[in-house]
Amino acid sequence: MSIGFQLHARYGAARRGVLTTAHGHVDTPAFMPVGTAATVKAMRPQDVAATGAQMVLGNTYHLMLRPGAETVAELGGLHRFMAWPGPILTDSGGYQVMSLAKLRQLDERGVRFRSHIDGSKHELTPEGAVEIQDLLDADIAMQLDECPAAGRPRDEVAESMHLSLRWAERCRAAFRERDGYGLFAIVQGGVHDDLRRESAHALTQMDFPGYAVGGLAVGEGQAEMFRVLDVTVPELPEAKPRYLMGVGRPLDIVGAVERGIDLFDCVLPTRSGRTAQAFTHGGAVNIRNARHRRDPRPLDPACGCGVCSTVSRAYLNHLIRAGEMLGPMLLTEHNVFFYQTLMRRLRDAIAAGALAEEAARIRAQQAAGDIAPMEAKA
Amino acid sequence: MSIGFQLHARYGAARRGVLTTAHGHVDTPAFMPVGTAATVKAMRPQDVAATGAQMVLGNTYHLMLRPGAETVAELGGLHRFMAWPGPILTDSGGYQVMSLAKLRQLDERGVRFRSHIDGSKHELTPEGAVEIQDLLDADIAMQLDECPAAGRPRDEVAESMHLSLRWAERCRAAFRERDGYGLFAIVQGGVHDDLRRESAHALTQMDFPGYAVGGLAVGEGQAEMFRVLDVTVPELPEAKPRYLMGVGRPLDIVGAVERGIDLFDCVLPTRSGRTAQAFTHGGAVNIRNARHRRDPRPLDPACGCGVCSTVSRAYLNHLIRAGEMLGPMLLTEHNVFFYQTLMRRLRDAIAAGALAEEAARIRAQQAAGDIAPMEAKA
Numbered sequence: 001m002s003i004g005f006q007l008h009a010r011y012g013a014a015r016r017g018v019l020t021t022a023h024g025h026v027d028t029p030a031f032m033p034v035g036t037a038a039t040v041k042a043m044r045p046q047d048v049a050a051t052g053a054q055m056v057l058g059n060t061y062h063l064m065l066r067p068g069a070e071t072v073a074e075l076g077g078l079h080r081f082m083a084w085p086g087p088i089l090t091d092s093g094g095y096q097v098m099s100l101a102k103l104r105q106l107d108e109r110g111v112r113f114r115s116h117i118d119g120s121k122h123e124l125t126p127e128g129a130v131e132i133q134d135l136l137d138a139d140i141a142m143q144l145d146e147c148p149a150a151g152r153p154r155d156e157v158a159e160s161m162h163l164s165l166r167w168a169e170r171c172r173a174a175f176r177e178r179d180g181y182g183l184f185a186i187v188q189g190g191v192h193d194d195l196r197r198e199s200a201h202a203l204t205q206m207d208f209p210g211y212a213v214g215g216l217a218v219g220e221g222q223a224e225m226f227r228v229l230d231v232t233v234p235e236l237p238e239a240k241p242r243y244l245m246g247v248g249r250p251l252d253i254v255g256a257v258e259r260g261i262d263l264f265d266c267v268l269p270t271r272s273g274r275t276a277q278a279f280t281h282g283g284a285v286n287i288r289n290a291r292h293r294r295d296p297r298p299l300d301p302a303c304g305c306g307v308c309s310t311v312s313r314a315y316l317n318h319l320i321r322a323g324e325m326l327g328p329m330l331l332t333e334h335n336v337f338f339y340q341t342l343m344r345r346l347r348d349a350i351a352a353g354a355l356a357e358e359a360a361r362i363r364a365q366q367a368a369g370d371i372a373p374m375e376a377k378a
Numbered sequence: 379m380s381i382g383f384q385l386h387a388r389y390g391a392a393r394r395g396v397l398t399t400a401h402g403h404v405d406t407p408a409f410m411p412v413g414t415a416a417t418v419k420a421m422r423p424q425d426v427a428a429t430g431a432q433m434v435l436g437n438t439y440h441l442m443l444r445p446g447a448e449t450v451a452e453l454g455g456l457h458r459f460m461a462w463p464g465p466i467l468t469d470s471g472g473y474q475v476m477s478l479a480k481l482r483q484l485d486e487r488g489v490r491f492r493s494h495i496d497g498s499k500h501e502l503t504p505e506g507a508v509e510i511q512d513l514l515d516a517d518i519a520m521q522l523d524e525c526p527a528a529g530r531p532r533d534e535v536a537e538s539m540h541l542s543l544r545w546a547e548r549c550r551a552a553f554r555e556r557d558g559y560g561l562f563a564i565v566q567g568g569v570h571d572d573l574r575r576e577s578a579h580a581l582t583q584m585d586f587p588g589y590a591v592g593g594l595a596v597g598e599g600q601a602e603m604f605r606v607l608d609v610t611v612p613e614l615p616e617a618k619p620r621y622l623m624g625v626g627r628p629l630d631i632v633g634a635v636e637r638g639i640d641l642f643d644c645v646l647p648t649r650s651g652r653t654a655q656a657f658t659h660g661g662a663v664n665i666r667n668a669r670h671r672r673d674p675r676p677l678d679p680a681c682g683c684g685v686c687s688t689v690s691r692a693y694l695n696h697l698i699r700a701g702e703m704l705g706p707m708l709l710t711e712h713n714v715f716f717y718q719t720l721m722r723r724l725r726d727a728i729a730a731g732a733l734a735e736e737a738a739r740i741r742a743q744q745a746a747g748d749i750a751p752m753e754a755k756a
Contacts, residue, residue: 034684039697042582048685067671067696075674100622171463252697293445308422314453318445325703326417357559 002209003182003259009351012259017352020141021087022148022180028262032144037062038082042332052340055087057265061096069135077137090138092129126170143171145186150219157190182209193231198237212243227260273332276320284371291373292317380587381560391638391746394728397464399517400558404432406640407593415440420710423462430718433465439474447513456514468516470507498692504548521549523564528597535568560587578613590621607637641736651710654698660748669751670695683715
């Protein structure tokens with residue numbers, strides 16, 4: 001029953017494991033590409049799978065508004081709807097109500113809001129969030145939580161964290177247990193060590209099949225995020241998967257894996273792909289830059305993806321300048337592949353007992369920067 | 379030397395042949411997806427090939443302006459630049475100068491114009507058009523011609539056709555002969571039988587490796603287009619490939635194949651894919667229509683493409699309504715596959731001596747229309 005999680009290797013706090021769900025297994029540490037509206041933007045599902053991604057994330061807020069959870073259920077659930085047969089995790093919708101919806105009104109019961117698409121009225125309660133994710137057929141559902149904005153006063157963060165604890169309890173009560181399906185709790189508490197510890201303890205007592213760390217990567221900076229992980233992760237049960245929500249840049253992920261995180265999601269590889277930003281072994285590259293205009297070399301010479309093995313920087317630069325859809329398509333494909341390659345390197349290094357060396361190598365590569373520009377033609 | 383063309387079967391005026399170029403062979407009758415700016419919009423080259431397309435078209439006008447023919451040549455030619463190893467045909471740029479460029483000035487020498495992108499000044503002469511296509515490394519280059527707008531007076535059409543004949547001569551003289559490469563002439567003359575015959579005769583005398591019929595599908599209607607083909611095609615040499623430029627809708631292609639055309643190109647499958655229009659065995663379908671919103675059936679139940687075998691009309695409708703890039707991507711993929719399937723059916727039918735039956739079947743399927751809407755839920 002619920003989801004499975006086996007740990008196969010450790011290196012310090014880092015873990016190499018396998019998450020087992022109703023729709024297949026996921027090698028951890030894993031990165032989930034974000035498939036907001038039932039599509040990883042600019043990629044076909046078979047091409048997402050070809051990058052090595054085993055699990056994707058769907059956004060409850062977007063899907064409940066369009067096409068609607070009942071419609072997705074009628075059409076056979078999210079896996080069938082978006083032609084992704086593998087595992088899917090959905091968020092609870094709470095975070096996006098706060099960032100996207102209009103006229104939000106939050107109280108003990110839940111949150112009422114108006115759709116950013118058509119202004120229609122909706123409500124999201126802990127019970128409703130669980131029901132919607134059940135209709136979507138998410139392998140892993142997330143509790144409804146409140147994620148306070150960075151910089152809120154401590155008493156507000158504490159109050160919000162306590163509300164999230166009560167909502168966790170209600171979500172747990174509402175969740176329909178099925179083999180291969182699980183509900184994750186979300187640790188909150190901002191940057192306050194005692195609040196994080198209190199949240200982690202209380203949620204651990206409720207015994208969830210997995211735990212997320214929420215409320216990070218909201219502007220606190222990498223050092224502060226790592227500090228919060230150092231405080232929070234040791235409070236979570238060893239045998240359960242740990243998910244750091246909305247993180248992050250490649251070196252954020254390396255540091256979080258070293259601190260014992262098993263699951264990640266972030267819009268960066270996909271969103272960046274649509275704004276000409278590429279992640280490479282030598283760090284970030286803006287392919288729109290004029291220096292790439294006649295550069296026959298691949299985007300990332302150390303990358304084995306279908307983009308880097310077939311087209312030049314000059315071609316990608318041309319596509320972006322010409323406003324061709326293929327530009328974002330290829331950059332997204334490369335970026336998602338790059339993230340999956342990063343996770344594979346980290347998994348292999350943990351299994352091989354060499355995470356410190358591999359992490360140091362990744363950091364050195366990122367710090368070395370992009371390949372030098374081509375010599376100007378005589 | 380030049381390109382090769384073998385005819386393997388005939389059915390009335392229709393032919394089943396094989397075109398051989400420096401970058402591979404093309405089974406004819408063939409439809410070339412349009413790859414305007416070195417990309418078949420919204421498709422990766424490997425996915426274009428997977429539809430069965432063997433040859434694509436590139437637009438000289440777009441490529442000379444951005445990234446520039448010299449840049450493409452420096453980067454190894456258009457095949458390598460756009461990662462399309464198969465045959466490529468480029469147009470001469472003349473048609474698009476007339477439809478897109480600003481401040482056009484046309485005389486005996488050629489046409490001067492300003493770029494629609496940045497207003498920069500350019501000139502396209504017969505010799506220049508051939509040189510640019512040589513730099514692009516097109517397997518098949520097209521002569522520079524003038525395509526008069528529909529409805530021009532006869533004397534203007536005659537004058538324009540004679541100018542195109544003189545330009546054909548100049549293109550021929552400028553063309554650098556290489557194995558597997560060829561220059562096609564373009565028959566003009568509007569809807570005037572005698573002008574079409576005169577153009578065809580004069581060009582045949584010059585002995586080109588292939589002949590295009592230009593100046594059609596510019597608003598004259600299908601019946602008039604077929605009538606012009608009935609007059610023009612019999613005047614062209616049997617042993618050379620015949621290319622009907624810019625055509626067309628599925629039944630335009632069926633009728634033109636019956637009249638002896640071997641090659642086609644058109645933006646319809648790709649452009650329509652970006653505006654929610656799909657070509658199906660039951661005719662055109664607008665997938666944005668509300669009737670598809672909860673329809674679990676494939677876009678085209680008779681289609682074997684990767685889209686029709688994996689996702690529903692409801693999903694495609696959702697993607698289009700949500701403005702997701704995957705919508706145009708999947709509709710383009712389906713449409714290009716549909717066109718390639720149409721050509722395969724026509725080729726097989728010619729080879730099997732059953733073109734009349736197959737053409738009648740295709741027309742009946744198109745006339746039958748889309749599958750009936752789903753019953754409304756009780």
